Amino acid sequence: MTANDVAPLLPAPDVLRDHCRALAVLDAILCPEWPDRYFSFDADWAPNEQLASMKNGSGDEYTVTFTPAGTYLRGFDHESPMSPFAEDRVWPGVLDEVPEPLRACAEEPAFTDDGLPAVTAALWRLSTDEQWHTGTVDLPPGHPDPDGADWLFQSLTDRSAEAYADFATDYYEVPVDLPAVRHILALRPLTTEVVRALNPDLTLTDLADDLEETGYPAS
Template sequence: MTVHDVARKLPEIAVLREHCRALAMLEAALSPEWGDRYHSFDAHWSEGEALTSMRNGSGDEYSVVFSAAGVFVRGFDHESPMSPYAEDGPWPGVLDEVPEVFKACVEEPAFCDDGMPRVTACIWREVGDDGWRTGAIDFPDGQTDDPDGADYLFQLLVDRSPEAFQEWAEDYYEVPVDLDAVRHVMSLRPLTEDVVRALNPDIGLADLADDIAQSGYPMR
Protein backbone atom coordinates (compact mmCIF):
# COMPACT_ATOMS: atom_id res chain seq x y z
CA MET A 1 0.00 0.00 0.00
CA THR A 2 1.35 3.42 -0.97
CA VAL A 3 0.33 6.94 -0.07
CA HIS A 4 -2.17 6.82 -2.94
CA ASP A 5 -4.00 3.94 -1.24
CA VAL A 6 -3.91 5.67 2.14
CA ALA A 7 -5.43 8.81 0.63
CA ARG A 8 -8.41 6.80 -0.57
CA LYS A 9 -8.99 5.34 2.89
CA LEU A 10 -8.68 8.39 5.14
CA PRO A 11 -11.92 9.77 6.62
CA GLU A 12 -13.31 13.29 6.64
CA ILE A 13 -11.12 15.91 8.32
CA ALA A 14 -13.20 16.13 11.51
CA VAL A 15 -13.23 12.35 11.92
CA LEU A 16 -9.47 12.12 11.45
CA ARG A 17 -8.83 14.90 13.95
CA GLU A 18 -10.90 13.27 16.67
CA HIS A 19 -9.38 9.86 15.97
CA CYS A 20 -5.90 11.33 16.36
CA ARG A 21 -6.96 12.97 19.61
CA ALA A 22 -8.19 9.61 20.91
CA LEU A 23 -4.96 7.83 19.93
CA ALA A 24 -2.96 10.37 21.89
CA MET A 25 -5.16 10.06 24.97
CA LEU A 26 -5.00 6.27 24.90
CA GLU A 27 -1.24 6.39 24.84
CA ALA A 28 -1.13 9.02 27.57
CA ALA A 29 -2.95 6.55 29.79
CA LEU A 30 -0.83 3.57 28.76
CA SER A 31 2.49 5.43 29.00
CA PRO A 32 2.83 8.24 31.57
CA GLU A 33 6.34 8.91 30.20
CA TRP A 34 5.86 11.08 27.11
CA GLY A 35 9.13 9.95 25.55
CA ASP A 36 7.93 6.35 25.38
CA ARG A 37 4.77 7.15 23.43
CA TYR A 38 4.21 6.81 19.70
CA HIS A 39 1.27 9.20 19.35
CA SER A 40 0.69 12.72 20.64
CA PHE A 41 -1.78 15.52 19.97
CA ASP A 42 -1.18 19.22 20.64
CA ALA A 43 -4.35 21.24 20.20
CA HIS A 44 -2.34 24.45 20.74
CA TRP A 45 0.70 23.76 18.56
CA SER A 46 0.61 27.24 17.03
CA GLU A 47 -1.97 29.95 16.59
CA GLY A 48 -4.89 28.39 14.75
CA GLU A 49 -3.13 25.04 14.26
CA ALA A 50 -3.22 21.65 15.97
CA LEU A 51 -0.58 18.96 15.47
CA THR A 52 -0.76 15.23 15.87
CA SER A 53 2.43 13.25 15.51
CA MET A 54 3.86 9.76 15.63
CA ARG A 55 7.45 8.84 16.39
CA ASN A 56 8.62 5.28 16.84
CA GLY A 57 12.00 6.10 18.34
CA SER A 58 13.85 4.52 15.41
CA GLY A 59 13.60 7.41 12.98
CA ASP A 60 10.16 6.81 11.51
CA GLU A 61 7.54 9.50 12.06
CA TYR A 62 4.54 11.37 10.78
CA SER A 63 3.00 14.77 11.43
CA VAL A 64 -0.56 15.89 10.75
CA VAL A 65 -1.22 19.63 10.84
CA PHE A 66 -4.84 20.73 11.23
CA SER A 67 -5.50 24.37 10.29
CA ALA A 68 -8.21 26.63 8.97
CA ALA A 69 -6.93 25.83 5.47
CA GLY A 70 -7.34 22.07 5.89
CA VAL A 71 -4.92 19.27 6.74
CA PHE A 72 -1.31 18.57 5.78
CA VAL A 73 0.08 15.07 6.40
CA ARG A 74 3.80 14.27 6.24
CA GLY A 75 5.31 10.82 6.75
CA PHE A 76 8.94 9.75 6.89
CA ASP A 77 10.21 6.16 6.73
CA HIS A 78 13.96 6.24 7.31
CA GLU A 79 14.48 2.90 5.52
CA SER A 80 12.40 3.80 2.47
CA PRO A 81 14.17 3.76 -0.90
CA MET A 82 12.44 7.12 -1.38
CA SER A 83 14.25 8.72 1.56
CA PRO A 84 15.47 12.25 0.80
CA TYR A 85 18.81 11.26 2.32
CA ALA A 86 19.22 8.63 -0.39
CA GLU A 87 18.09 10.98 -3.16
CA ASP A 88 19.63 14.23 -1.86
CA GLY A 89 16.15 15.67 -1.62
CA PRO A 90 12.48 14.60 -1.62
CA TRP A 91 11.51 11.93 -4.14
CA PRO A 92 10.07 13.48 -7.33
CA GLY A 93 6.34 14.06 -7.07
CA VAL A 94 6.02 13.70 -3.30
CA LEU A 95 5.88 17.46 -2.64
CA ASP A 96 5.70 18.97 -6.14
CA GLU A 97 1.93 19.47 -6.14
CA VAL A 98 1.41 20.59 -2.54
CA PRO A 99 -0.82 23.71 -2.64
CA GLU A 100 0.65 27.07 -1.74
CA VAL A 101 -1.55 27.21 1.37
CA PHE A 102 0.49 24.34 2.85
CA LYS A 103 3.96 25.53 1.80
CA ALA A 104 4.72 26.66 5.36
CA CYS A 105 4.16 23.07 6.49
CA VAL A 106 6.55 21.77 3.84
CA GLU A 107 9.20 24.22 5.07
CA GLU A 108 8.44 23.86 8.79
CA PRO A 109 11.82 23.51 10.58
CA ALA A 110 10.44 20.77 12.84
CA PHE A 111 9.81 18.65 9.73
CA CYS A 112 13.13 19.41 8.03
CA ASP A 113 16.82 18.64 8.43
CA ASP A 114 18.91 21.69 7.61
CA GLY A 115 16.15 22.90 5.31
CA MET A 116 15.58 19.54 3.61
CA PRO A 117 12.09 18.11 4.25
CA ARG A 118 12.15 14.74 6.01
CA VAL A 119 9.44 13.14 3.93
CA THR A 120 8.73 9.98 1.96
CA ALA A 121 4.92 10.34 1.87
CA CYS A 122 2.67 13.39 1.76
CA ILE A 123 -1.11 13.83 1.72
CA TRP A 124 -3.21 16.96 2.00
CA ARG A 125 -6.79 18.13 1.93
CA GLU A 126 -8.03 21.68 1.71
CA VAL A 127 -11.29 22.52 3.45
CA GLY A 128 -13.19 22.71 0.16
CA ASP A 129 -11.79 19.49 -1.30
CA ASP A 130 -14.00 16.45 -1.77
CA GLY A 131 -11.16 14.06 -0.96
CA TRP A 132 -7.52 13.68 0.03
CA ARG A 133 -4.79 14.57 -2.47
CA THR A 134 -1.29 13.32 -3.21
CA GLY A 135 1.31 14.04 -5.83
CA ALA A 136 1.75 12.05 -9.02
CA ILE A 137 4.57 9.70 -8.04
CA ASP A 138 6.55 7.15 -10.01
CA PHE A 139 7.38 4.70 -7.22
CA PRO A 140 10.60 2.65 -7.33
CA ASP A 141 10.02 -0.77 -8.87
CA GLY A 142 10.51 -4.15 -7.29
CA GLN A 143 12.15 -3.13 -4.03
CA THR A 144 9.28 -3.30 -1.55
CA ASP A 145 5.50 -3.52 -1.30
CA ASP A 146 5.62 -0.37 0.86
CA PRO A 147 8.04 1.91 -1.03
CA ASP A 148 7.19 5.15 0.75
CA GLY A 149 6.45 3.66 4.18
CA ALA A 150 2.80 4.73 4.04
CA ASP A 151 1.44 1.27 4.79
CA TYR A 152 3.43 1.05 8.02
CA LEU A 153 3.33 4.70 9.05
CA PHE A 154 -0.40 5.31 8.69
CA GLN A 155 -1.74 1.89 9.68
CA LEU A 156 -3.73 3.22 12.66
CA LEU A 157 -5.13 6.09 10.61
CA VAL A 158 -6.40 3.70 7.94
CA ASP A 159 -7.71 1.00 10.31
CA ARG A 160 -9.38 3.11 13.00
CA SER A 161 -11.03 0.24 14.84
CA PRO A 162 -10.57 -0.25 18.59
CA GLU A 163 -9.38 -3.77 17.84
CA ALA A 164 -6.56 -2.47 15.63
CA PHE A 165 -5.32 -0.17 18.38
CA GLN A 166 -5.62 -2.91 21.00
CA GLU A 167 -3.55 -5.29 18.87
CA TRP A 168 -0.92 -2.64 18.21
CA ALA A 169 -0.70 -1.51 21.84
CA GLU A 170 -0.47 -5.03 23.25
CA ASP A 171 2.38 -5.75 20.86
CA TYR A 172 4.23 -2.51 21.63
CA TYR A 173 3.67 -2.24 25.38
CA GLU A 174 3.59 -6.01 26.00
CA VAL A 175 0.66 -5.75 28.41
CA PRO A 176 -3.05 -6.63 28.09
CA VAL A 177 -5.10 -3.66 26.88
CA ASP A 178 -8.76 -3.44 27.89
CA LEU A 179 -10.87 -3.30 24.70
CA ASP A 180 -13.91 -1.71 26.36
CA ALA A 181 -11.72 1.11 27.67
CA VAL A 182 -10.25 1.60 24.20
CA ARG A 183 -13.76 1.80 22.75
CA HIS A 184 -14.72 4.36 25.40
CA VAL A 185 -11.82 6.65 24.52
CA MET A 186 -12.20 6.21 20.77
CA SER A 187 -15.82 7.30 21.15
CA LEU A 188 -14.49 10.48 22.83
CA ARG A 189 -16.64 9.88 25.89
CA PRO A 190 -15.48 11.74 29.01
CA LEU A 191 -12.77 9.90 30.89
CA THR A 192 -13.59 8.32 34.23
CA GLU A 193 -11.44 6.93 36.98
CA ASP A 194 -12.52 3.40 36.06
CA VAL A 195 -11.64 3.80 32.39
CA VAL A 196 -8.21 5.23 33.16
CA ARG A 197 -7.41 2.47 35.63
CA ALA A 198 -8.66 -0.17 33.18
CA LEU A 199 -6.01 1.08 30.78
CA ASN A 200 -3.32 1.53 33.42
CA PRO A 201 -3.89 0.54 37.07
CA ASP A 202 -0.84 2.56 38.12
CA ILE A 203 -2.37 5.97 37.37
CA GLY A 204 -5.63 7.83 37.95
CA LEU A 205 -7.65 10.46 36.15
CA ALA A 206 -5.83 13.32 37.86
CA ASP A 207 -2.53 12.12 36.42
CA LEU A 208 -3.82 12.85 32.92
CA ALA A 209 -4.81 16.48 33.59
CA ASP A 210 -1.95 17.96 31.55
CA ASP A 211 -2.49 15.56 28.65
CA ILE A 212 -6.22 16.29 28.61
CA ALA A 213 -5.51 20.02 28.48
CA GLN A 214 -2.89 19.68 25.75
CA SER A 215 -4.97 17.44 23.53
CA GLY A 216 -8.30 19.16 24.12
CA TYR A 217 -9.93 15.81 24.88
CA PRO A 218 -13.59 16.50 25.76
CA MET A 219 -14.49 15.99 29.41
CA ARG A 220 -18.20 16.88 29.19
Protein backbone atom coordinates in the same frame (compact mmCIF):
# COMPACT_ATOMS: atom_id res chain seq x y z
CA MET B 1 -0.07 0.18 -0.60
CA THR B 2 1.29 3.67 -1.25
CA ALA B 3 0.10 7.16 -0.30
CA ASN B 4 -2.12 7.09 -3.36
CA ASP B 5 -3.86 3.97 -2.00
CA VAL B 6 -4.10 5.45 1.50
CA ALA B 7 -5.93 8.60 0.31
CA PRO B 8 -9.39 7.05 -0.17
CA LEU B 9 -9.11 5.25 3.20
CA LEU B 10 -8.65 8.42 5.23
CA PRO B 11 -11.71 10.04 6.82
CA ALA B 12 -12.67 13.69 6.78
CA PRO B 13 -10.23 15.91 8.70
CA ASP B 14 -12.55 16.43 11.67
CA VAL B 15 -12.93 12.67 12.09
CA LEU B 16 -9.20 12.18 11.68
CA ARG B 17 -8.46 14.88 14.26
CA ASP B 18 -10.69 13.23 16.87
CA HIS B 19 -9.12 9.86 16.16
CA CYS B 20 -5.61 11.25 16.56
CA ARG B 21 -6.65 12.97 19.79
CA ALA B 22 -7.94 9.67 21.14
CA LEU B 23 -4.77 7.79 20.15
CA ALA B 24 -2.70 10.32 22.08
CA VAL B 25 -4.83 9.92 25.21
CA LEU B 26 -4.69 6.14 25.00
CA ASP B 27 -0.91 6.32 24.83
CA ALA B 28 -0.80 8.83 27.70
CA ILE B 29 -2.64 6.31 29.87
CA LEU B 30 -0.59 3.29 28.87
CA CYS B 31 2.73 5.16 28.85
CA PRO B 32 2.90 8.04 31.37
CA GLU B 33 6.45 8.92 30.28
CA TRP B 34 5.96 11.28 27.32
CA PRO B 35 9.29 10.57 25.51
CA ASP B 36 8.39 6.88 25.24
CA ARG B 37 4.97 7.39 23.68
CA TYR B 38 4.14 6.42 20.13
CA PHE B 39 1.28 8.88 19.52
CA SER B 40 0.85 12.48 20.64
CA PHE B 41 -1.46 15.42 19.97
CA ASP B 42 -0.93 19.13 20.55
CA ALA B 43 -4.16 21.14 20.43
CA ASP B 44 -2.15 24.36 20.59
CA TRP B 45 0.72 23.60 18.21
CA ALA B 46 0.59 27.08 16.66
CA PRO B 47 -2.01 29.84 16.36
CA ASN B 48 -5.13 28.19 14.91
CA GLU B 49 -3.19 24.98 14.24
CA GLN B 50 -3.18 21.54 15.83
CA LEU B 51 -0.66 18.76 15.37
CA ALA B 52 -0.93 14.99 15.66
CA SER B 53 2.22 12.92 15.52
CA MET B 54 3.66 9.43 15.63
CA LYS B 55 7.25 8.52 16.45
CA ASN B 56 8.35 4.92 16.79
CA GLY B 57 11.75 5.61 18.36
CA SER B 58 13.61 4.18 15.38
CA GLY B 59 13.57 7.25 13.17
CA ASP B 60 10.18 6.74 11.54
CA GLU B 61 7.34 9.19 12.05
CA TYR B 62 4.29 10.96 10.75
CA THR B 63 2.66 14.30 11.50
CA VAL B 64 -0.79 15.62 10.71
CA THR B 65 -1.09 19.40 10.71
CA PHE B 66 -4.65 20.70 11.03
CA THR B 67 -5.08 24.31 9.87
CA PRO B 68 -8.04 26.50 8.86
CA ALA B 69 -6.84 26.22 5.24
CA GLY B 70 -6.69 22.42 5.29
CA THR B 71 -4.87 19.38 6.57
CA TYR B 72 -1.40 18.13 5.69
CA LEU B 73 -0.20 14.58 6.42
CA ARG B 74 3.52 13.84 6.26
CA GLY B 75 5.13 10.43 6.66
CA PHE B 76 8.80 9.53 6.90
CA ASP B 77 10.13 5.98 6.64
CA HIS B 78 13.88 6.16 7.21
CA GLU B 79 14.45 2.87 5.35
CA SER B 80 12.39 3.86 2.34
CA PRO B 81 14.22 4.02 -1.01
CA MET B 82 12.48 7.38 -1.35
CA SER B 83 14.21 8.91 1.65
CA PRO B 84 15.38 12.45 0.80
CA PHE B 85 18.65 11.75 2.58
CA ALA B 86 19.64 9.08 0.08
CA GLU B 87 20.26 11.63 -2.70
CA ASP B 88 19.99 14.95 -0.84
CA ARG B 89 16.61 15.79 -2.32
CA VAL B 90 12.94 15.10 -1.74
CA TRP B 91 11.75 12.35 -4.08
CA PRO B 92 10.31 14.02 -7.22
CA GLY B 93 6.57 14.53 -7.07
CA VAL B 94 6.09 13.95 -3.33
CA LEU B 95 5.74 17.65 -2.48
CA ASP B 96 5.62 19.32 -5.90
CA GLU B 97 1.81 19.59 -5.98
CA VAL B 98 1.16 20.62 -2.37
CA PRO B 99 -1.17 23.63 -2.76
CA GLU B 100 0.04 27.07 -1.71
CA PRO B 101 -2.19 27.33 1.40
CA LEU B 102 -0.43 24.25 2.83
CA ARG B 103 3.12 24.90 1.58
CA ALA B 104 4.19 26.21 4.99
CA CYS B 105 3.18 22.87 6.53
CA ALA B 106 5.25 20.97 3.97
CA GLU B 107 8.23 23.23 4.62
CA GLU B 108 7.90 23.38 8.42
CA PRO B 109 11.45 23.65 9.86
CA ALA B 110 10.58 21.37 12.78
CA PHE B 111 10.25 18.49 10.34
CA THR B 112 13.40 19.04 8.33
CA ASP B 113 16.96 17.82 8.71
CA ASP B 114 19.89 19.71 7.18
CA GLY B 115 17.38 21.78 5.25
CA LEU B 116 15.57 18.79 3.74
CA PRO B 117 11.97 17.92 4.64
CA ALA B 118 11.92 14.49 6.30
CA VAL B 119 9.22 13.03 4.06
CA THR B 120 8.68 9.93 1.95
CA ALA B 121 4.88 10.20 1.68
CA ALA B 122 2.57 13.20 1.77
CA LEU B 123 -1.18 13.71 1.53
CA TRP B 124 -3.29 16.83 1.87
CA ARG B 125 -6.83 18.08 1.83
CA LEU B 126 -7.86 21.72 1.57
CA SER B 127 -10.87 22.83 3.61
CA THR B 128 -12.81 23.12 0.34
CA ASP B 129 -11.85 19.63 -0.86
CA GLU B 130 -14.04 16.54 -0.67
CA GLN B 131 -11.15 14.09 -0.87
CA TRP B 132 -7.48 13.63 -0.01
CA HIS B 133 -4.77 14.25 -2.57
CA THR B 134 -1.23 13.09 -3.25
CA GLY B 135 1.42 14.16 -5.71
CA THR B 136 2.14 12.49 -9.03
CA VAL B 137 5.05 10.25 -8.07
CA ASP B 138 7.09 7.85 -10.18
CA LEU B 139 7.64 5.17 -7.53
CA PRO B 140 10.81 3.08 -7.39
CA PRO B 141 10.12 -0.39 -8.83
CA GLY B 142 10.38 -3.70 -7.07
CA HIS B 143 9.56 -2.52 -3.55
CA PRO B 144 6.42 -3.68 -1.67
CA ASP B 145 6.08 -0.43 0.32
CA PRO B 146 8.24 2.17 -1.44
CA ASP B 147 7.09 5.27 0.46
CA GLY B 148 6.30 3.58 3.79
CA ALA B 149 2.67 4.67 3.63
CA ASP B 150 1.32 1.13 4.09
CA TRP B 151 2.61 0.75 7.64
CA LEU B 152 3.18 4.40 8.61
CA PHE B 153 -0.50 5.29 8.30
CA GLN B 154 -1.98 1.99 9.42
CA SER B 155 -3.38 3.52 12.61
CA LEU B 156 -5.17 6.15 10.51
CA THR B 157 -6.68 3.80 7.93
CA ASP B 158 -7.72 1.07 10.39
CA ARG B 159 -9.33 3.05 13.20
CA SER B 160 -10.90 0.11 15.02
CA ALA B 161 -10.47 -0.53 18.74
CA GLU B 162 -9.13 -3.97 17.93
CA ALA B 163 -6.36 -2.52 15.78
CA TYR B 164 -5.19 -0.20 18.55
CA ALA B 165 -5.43 -2.92 21.19
CA ASP B 166 -3.31 -5.27 19.07
CA PHE B 167 -0.74 -2.53 18.51
CA ALA B 168 -0.55 -1.47 22.16
CA THR B 169 -0.38 -5.02 23.49
CA ASP B 170 2.63 -5.64 21.27
CA TYR B 171 4.34 -2.25 21.59
CA TYR B 172 3.87 -1.59 25.31
CA GLU B 173 3.76 -5.26 26.32
CA VAL B 174 0.76 -4.81 28.59
CA PRO B 175 -2.78 -6.19 28.52
CA VAL B 176 -5.26 -3.77 26.96
CA ASP B 177 -8.91 -3.47 27.95
CA LEU B 178 -10.93 -3.39 24.72
CA PRO B 179 -14.10 -1.71 26.10
CA ALA B 180 -11.93 1.09 27.55
CA VAL B 181 -10.26 1.55 24.16
CA ARG B 182 -13.67 1.76 22.49
CA HIS B 183 -14.76 4.36 25.05
CA ILE B 184 -11.79 6.61 24.31
CA LEU B 185 -11.86 6.17 20.52
CA ALA B 186 -15.49 7.33 20.68
CA LEU B 187 -14.20 10.45 22.47
CA ARG B 188 -16.54 9.90 25.39
CA PRO B 189 -15.67 11.90 28.52
CA LEU B 190 -12.84 10.20 30.37
CA THR B 191 -13.57 8.71 33.77
CA THR B 192 -11.41 7.25 36.52
CA GLU B 193 -12.91 3.83 35.84
CA VAL B 194 -11.87 3.90 32.20
CA VAL B 195 -8.38 5.09 33.08
CA ARG B 196 -7.87 2.37 35.68
CA ALA B 197 -9.14 -0.30 33.28
CA LEU B 198 -6.11 0.52 31.12
CA ASN B 199 -3.62 1.49 33.84
CA PRO B 200 -4.46 0.67 37.48
CA ASP B 201 -1.61 2.90 38.69
CA LEU B 202 -2.99 6.05 37.06
CA THR B 203 -5.79 8.43 38.05
CA LEU B 204 -7.78 10.97 36.11
CA THR B 205 -5.93 13.70 38.01
CA ASP B 206 -2.61 12.33 36.76
CA LEU B 207 -3.80 12.98 33.21
CA ALA B 208 -4.80 16.62 33.71
CA ASP B 209 -1.92 18.02 31.67
CA ASP B 210 -2.38 15.48 28.88
CA LEU B 211 -6.10 16.19 28.63
CA GLU B 212 -5.41 19.91 28.42
CA GLU B 213 -2.72 19.41 25.78
CA THR B 214 -4.90 17.18 23.60
CA GLY B 215 -8.21 18.93 24.22
CA TYR B 216 -9.84 15.61 25.10
CA PRO B 217 -13.11 15.94 27.06
CA ALA B 218 -13.07 15.02 30.76
CA SER B 219 -16.08 14.12 32.89
